[in-house]
Amino acid sequence: MRALLQRVTEAQVAVGGEVIGRSGPGLMILVCAMAGDDETRTAALAAKVAKLRIFPDEAGKMNRSIRDMGGSALVVSQFTLAADTRSGNRPGFSTAAPPAEGERLYEAFAAALRAEGIPTETGRFGADMAVSLTNDGPVTIWLEV
Template identity: 55%
Template sequence: MKALLQRVTKAQVEIAGDNVAQIDDGVLVLLGITPSDDQQVAQKLAARVAGYRMFSDADDKMNLSLSDINGQALVVSQFTLAATTTSGRRPSFSSAAPPAQAQPLYQEFVAQLQELGIQVATGEFGADMQVSLTNDGPVTFLLDTEKS
């Protein structure tokens, strides 16, 4: 499972011109799911996202987490994060989990963030979405459970 975290001052998702979700200070999470992922991986990654220190403290050091600042999360499914891009000029998506497997894991990830006290907004799984954000910093991190 891969989570691309972007620290934001605002972010939103539109579908067919309708604003379906938006947050203010917090993190935009683009979530990619692979066939080897399971419920335990989703739970561990959610805990890591909630506790990842990517927000500045009073000394301007990245010592505060999403939980520490009572920030919000906008979680958007993004199967392209699981693409194989090691060769050629066209990505292969065979390394992405099929929707029947990925959707419950996406929902588990969201539920775990909520259980950890994070206010969560979401895109719509499988939809054609337009995501806009104001990246604060810019600060962006890729958390990859297969590399940890």
């Protein structure tokens, strides 16, 4: 599983002009299931996200997790995180999980994050989504398990 985390003051995702998910303050999480991923990796990624200390403490140091600060998450599927750009000018996506498997693991990741105690909303897998957010910091972290 791959994820790109952005610390946000707010974030939302809309489909067809209708807002279907929102978060903030907390994390905007773009997530991609890779070929060969399973529920073990999904749970490991959710646990890592819940414990990752990227929020400021009273001294302004990144020493608090999303759980510690009572934040929420917006999780959006993003198969383009699997982009292979090593050759040519057009990215390849053959390392991404097949769509049905990707959707299942995306939903499992969101459920695992909720099980970690993080209020979590989602986008819609495979939809043309409009995502907006306000970065906090900015802090952007790449995770892969």
